[in-house]
Amino acid sequence: MTARRMWCWYLANLVVVVVCAVALMAAWQLHRGDEELATNRSEVLELAGPAVSELFSSDPGETESQRRRALAVVTDEFAREYGQLLDSPTAPTQAVTVTWRPVHTSIASVAADHVDTVVSAAVTEERPGAESVAYTKVLDVRFERSGGDWKIARADEVL
Numbered sequence: 080m081t082a083r084r085m086w087c088w089y090l091a092n093l094v095v096v097v098v099c100a101v102a103l104m105a106a107w108q109l110h111r112g113d114e115e116l117a118t119n120r121s122e123v124l125e126l127a128g129p130a131v132s133e134l135f136s137s138d139p140g141e142t143e144s145q146r147r148r149a150l151a152v153v154t155d156e157f158a159r160e161y162g163q164l165l166d167s168p169t170a171p172t173q174a175v176t177v178t179w180r181p182v183h184t185s186i187a188s189v190a191a192d193h194v195d196t197v198v199s200a201a202v203t204e205e206r207p208g209a210e211s212v213a214y215t216k217v218l219d220v221r222f223e224r225s226g227g228d229w230k231i232a233r234a235d236e237v238l
Contacts, residue, residue, distance in 0.1 A: 123194040151155025
């Protein structure tokens with residue numbers, strides 16, 4: 080074998096090794112990204128219903144503790160908007176207890192920094208001296224990472 084042919088053989092083997100290494104690294108990165116998305120999906124799927132319940136359930140005797148619990152499950156931007164709603168002078172003056180019970184949660188889309196969900200809940204409103212009213216609500220809810228936790232960034236009523 081001539082020196083030139085030997086160098087070509089070494090170069091061809093080197094190219095094969097480099098291509099295999101690049102392909103292996105790319106596959107590993109894709110797998111790692113898939114694992115991250117799967118983790119995001121499962122974490123949000125578990126907490127979405129309870130977070131929505133914390134945010135929208137209310138008991139007139141526990142206004143301040145309800146406010147603290149609600150603010151704990153939302154992003155800062157959402158908290159500013161939600162806080163304004165809590166402090167609104169148009170808030171109901173009648174004692175109404177609202178209870179949200181999550182029924183079903185589904186994932187609409189998953190990304191590294193946010194997860195979009197659809198949450199359905201059975202809602203019950205109870206007023207003193209009146210029969211309770213029950214209905215279903217469906218929300219499109221976006222969760223975003225905030226301080227290492229998943230928090231509600233947006234909640235739009237669908238039904």
